[in-house]
Amino acid sequence: MSGTPSNRSDRLWMYATMVKSRHFEALIKPAYFEGKTPVFNMAKGPLPGEMHLSDGQEPCAVGVCAHLRPGDTVTATHRPHHVAIAKGVDLDAMAAEIFGKASGLSGGRGGHMHLFDARVNFACSGIIAQGLGPAVGAALASKLRGEDHVAVAFLGEGAANQGAFHEALNLASVWKVPAIFVIEDNSYGISVAKRDCTAVERNSDRAAAYAMPGHFVPGNDADAVHRVAGEAIARARRGEGPSLIEIETCRLEGHFMGDAEGYRPEGEVDRLKAEDPIPAYRARLLSEGFEGAELDKAECEARAAVDAAFAAARAAAYPQPEEAFAHVFA
Amino acid sequence: MSGTPSNRSDRLWMYATMVKSRHFEALIKPAYFEGKTPVFNMAKGPLPGEMHLSDGQEPCAVGVCAHLRPGDTVTATHRPHHVAIAKGVDLDAMAAEIFGKASGLSGGRGGHMHLFDARVNFACSGIIAQGLGPAVGAALASKLRGEDHVAVAFLGEGAANQGAFHEALNLASVWKVPAIFVIEDNSYGISVAKRDCTAVERNSDRAAAYAMPGHFVPGNDADAVHRVAGEAIARARRGEGPSLIEIETCRLEGHFMGDAEGYRPEGEVDRLKAEDPIPAYRARLLSEGFEGAELDKAECEARAAVDAAFAAARAAAYPQPEEAFAHVFA
Amino acid sequence: MSSPDAPTTTAPARRLTIARAISEAIGQEMERDANVLVMGEDIAKLGGVFGTTTGLLDKFGPERVRDTPISETAFIGAATGLAAAGMRPIVELMFVDFFGVCMDAIYNLAAKQCYFSGGQVTCPMVLMTSVGGGYGDAGQHSQTLYATFGHLPGLRVVIPSNAHDAKGLMLAAIRDPNPVVFMYHKALQGMGWLGTVQRSITEVPGTDYVVPLDKAKIVREGSDLTLVGLGLSVHQALDAAEKLAGDDVSAEVIDLVSIAPLDRETVRASVCKTGRLLAVDDDYLSYGVGAEIIASVCEAGITLRSAPQRIAFPDIPVPFTPVMEHFVLPNADKIVAAAQHMMEPSAND
Amino acid sequence: MSSPDAPTTTAPARRLTIARAISEAIGQEMERDANVLVMGEDIAKLGGVFGTTTGLLDKFGPERVRDTPISETAFIGAATGLAAAGMRPIVELMFVDFFGVCMDAIYNLAAKQCYFSGGQVTCPMVLMTSVGGGYGDAGQHSQTLYATFGHLPGLRVVIPSNAHDAKGLMLAAIRDPNPVVFMYHKALQGMGWLGTVQRSITEVPGTDYVVPLDKAKIVREGSDLTLVGLGLSVHQALDAAEKLAGDDVSAEVIDLVSIAPLDRETVRASVCKTGRLLAVDDDYLSYGVGAEIIASVCEAGITLRSAPQRIAFPDIPVPFTPVMEHFVLPNADKIVAAAQHMMEPSAND
Ligand SMILES: Cc1ncc(C[n+]2csc(CCOP(=O)(O)OP(=O)(O)O)c2C)c(N)n1
């Protein structure tokens, strides 16, 4: 997460962070179903409400966030865990927030779709494409202050058909602010396939409509994302304006937990799982000279941090109910 | 206004219709200032409220509408007169509506920004880019019914930065409906110059973001518009999907009447008036073999129709005040 | 009030969820009227996130059952264009919370098309949308926003409290020549993955019938106090009335069914009889449904035996954590407590 | 309540329009606080369609005074990002009627940023917007939508009735750490091209001062009847009170100033004294401001001498033609008639 990292340390960090994110969600899965038996009811258990997992999309988060500093802003989506973790959101407070505890990032007011960590300028939201305008604003603040912070807005490929996408990209370009728009193309918006709702094959081609560079990153590959995002972010830091990146990725789970996924062609998930980017990345790192032991160590630390965060979150106290009335206004 | 007109009759019609529209607005001008003396107050006089004139933009309206039939739909903007007239909206009822009379298209409920004539499927509205979605819907209705009606949405170049533009064009393309989006680029959205708010030079280039043909028509030239629109509309009628057209035009008046136009570079209006498309078109027609007498006759008839409409509108009765409560619901 | 040209069906009444009732109504009307079509996010292949369109794609095909891009402004705008052209579109806004991205198409376009055109162009469309919280979905997926929609002219706004009404209201809504906002409450919807108030699952005739879009219903008679609710709060009021009966308080319960138009007469007549009014809803309190109910009664000069009261969601965003959310949500106990307070002699003027 | 670090200025009070008062407030605050910037359509070169930013571009340059594309969602969203980053953006939504294209950024983003973040991230922004009709601008340019904004939590909503308050409220709004919706009424704005109620043009100190964002004002004392208004309707109520005085009816007039928070105490205290309540506003009637005022008084159990009444814009789109528009708009005569009716012995319980 440093500004000009050596590629080796970034790669190790990316691997460990992908593992951390995956492990975070691995712990969410059973916890989410706790208390929802015998009849599944989203309202029940320690993790009520919708739960959107990012399994499979970790390369997008780490490839981009490897270039970011705490002073850079990230706005993420309803599917935020991997990005939040990669951006350095406090893991303990994040887990606690998702469990609705007083020690959560927002004292339990926001939950999984509204993770905010001001320390690292991270926010996310549940409305499609809502984070794009705020990213333009954060980028403008940086520019007006003569800083070299950038702002990155993550969005899904489905969100690229929302009006806010158009407006924000145009505005970012007209004002030449250091914003980067990162589309995680996981092929689906809930059940609707990209090809059934998007007029173009690649949203990166839409960058031309805003006179900004558009990059397509195939292969769900952290290194490829790292390269492309690095260029776009460096360009933004130099004051040369915004970029659009579309990353080919995949969602290994349902849209939210409990999704029956009937809209998927048969065998799709199996195929996707066979191409899981995390083991593939481990294999590549090993083949390119990393030691198994160092990967194991990084992996182990990552898991341990997550385990600790979950244990603490579970043990933490719920807020007082009356706390509902706090922080409506500053 | 026939389906496959001879070019000669279309050109005569386009000329006469441009004259009609210009004359319509020529009569509006003094009427608008009536009763607003000695101190100008928009609320007063026979024509209260905002008044957006289209002087200079007539080629856009006639070049497109020459290809349209009553069954085709047009949605226009806050600057609707030229398009309404070209689409064949009832001139008497339109004038009466603008004067707020009972015999107006909507009995005085809508006024200048809300002209509706169901007979020819014309509507307009005061919200930027609001007509685009409805045009997609009208086009879809035509497609579902196996008809060859098209729908044309007019918008300003400023409107092309509104989210609704993006959503509607994408939807039209995904559903391959017979919709044509026509941007009248008059260089300004109120006081804001296109170059100060639009990331690309030509909005027609944005068509690529929706995998549809994009056409740029320079020169504020009715014949050129006629040619390009003819292709796009014929394509749509054949079921080959939507198109985007941007027409270079100019606004000879202020954004609305009373606009001090301090945002214009000095001499701009004079320059634009020197290139007024109507006299230029007349000159071309004459040079290409039209008789002065036939142009005069068409012009004369056009003016007479407008004069009659205005006279009738002025003489018409106001609605009963209680009529305000009618037609909220069907 | 069943339609004359309805297909004669002898399908018996079955117990259905509101979700099933809605999808049945839409399907029956699509069979009857070729102009009806459905559009929205995840309404085709998935059958609607809240089950409102289950089975329709298979039956009617992708031309009439259309998944849309995540482009609410465009597809709701398109619905007004379809409606203007004589079609009868039903569009789904997945959560009412998303109204902010597309309200212009709803309130400035659909709602005013008839008026602006002086009646030339109507707008027969249904906008169906899910409302309500209580399941930990936080502040952008748990709102009801009843008053937001009720406040803006040109829209009819209905909220079914049970499956029988849901079907009849949906059939009425599709046939109405005006835009109808059809709000279904997630706590009543009967989805497998969400708890459901069992009383909302009712016998639903297989036949064609309509429930009027503009009439409130007295769902329990009483003499001491009128409880006014809609959607979920009708059930909370019924539960409260049951408990109050144990204390010898006889509560009348009104299901508003519609908030636009608001059936003020039914409410006023009831309060004339009982002399006490407690309005309950789960929308935000200020400028909300309860205020309108209280004002409608008080401006009519009805003599009250105690000050009218309201229970609503407080003026705060919906918090995620259940300990907070359930603390602030209306429920039967809060209704009972407020009602008992209103029955105390000191509460009476 | 002037700010300690305000530049000491000895500028005397002058009579200003609300437009001038607003632009002066913004300019002074931009001088005082480098974090303040203004964005919106036509607010730079043109100085704001309603004069709210006149002269600011020349003084502060294009970095801090930004014309935007017609992209309300993007620039209001950007304002929340700027605010989160510690800037103090002021954005203009040219007409409140346009809220439908950008309400998500306002009510789901700006209004909830503080809450969702548990107070970590504030949202110090001002959204200023013009409201009101009466000048023939028809149904998409004449609405007020007060209750629409008042209903949704997380926003402060103020409406000045005169230039003095406009300046003080704007200074308070910019300094407030929360999103403030600042609604200015076109009939009070003092634009050269629109008629203006002269009473809204007042002495305005050149100095730095704030008017509290949460306090209603009694602008005329009286004993028989309380007239509650905001923005334009304050002036109509004052005109009505003057006429009523001629009939020996002593009307107290309250200027709400803010509808969120709503200063219920001031209203209740007045009605306790007068025993009669007539609420007046020019927003749509149902689920409107008047309903909230009436409910707030009645639920408090205040003894009334006649049924509380409200005058508002009826539940119809705003018609274009003046004969219709002026027929349905509230005005002083309607207030007088309603007040007189309330004073009749038969109106009293
Ligand atoms: C404005 C809005 N419309 C609809 C939704 C409902 N919704 C939530 S996630 C989603 C799909 C998003 O797809 P995509 O952008 O591709 O992101 P992904 O879920 O694939 O990560 C939809 C439609 C929403 N939250 N906001």
Ligand SMILES: Cc1ncc(C[n+]2csc(CCOP(=O)(O)OP(=O)(O)O)c2C)c(N)n1
């Ligand atoms: C959503 C919305 N935002 C802003 C406005 C105010 N407005 C009316 S016309 C206009 C400029 C439109 O520019 P353009 O689209 O180029 O059309 P033109 O006026 O040049 O014909 C603006 C900003 C509006 N009516 N609707």
Ligand SMILES: [Mg+2]
């Ligand atoms: Mg996706």
Ligand SMILES: [Mg+2]
């Ligand atoms: Mg323009």
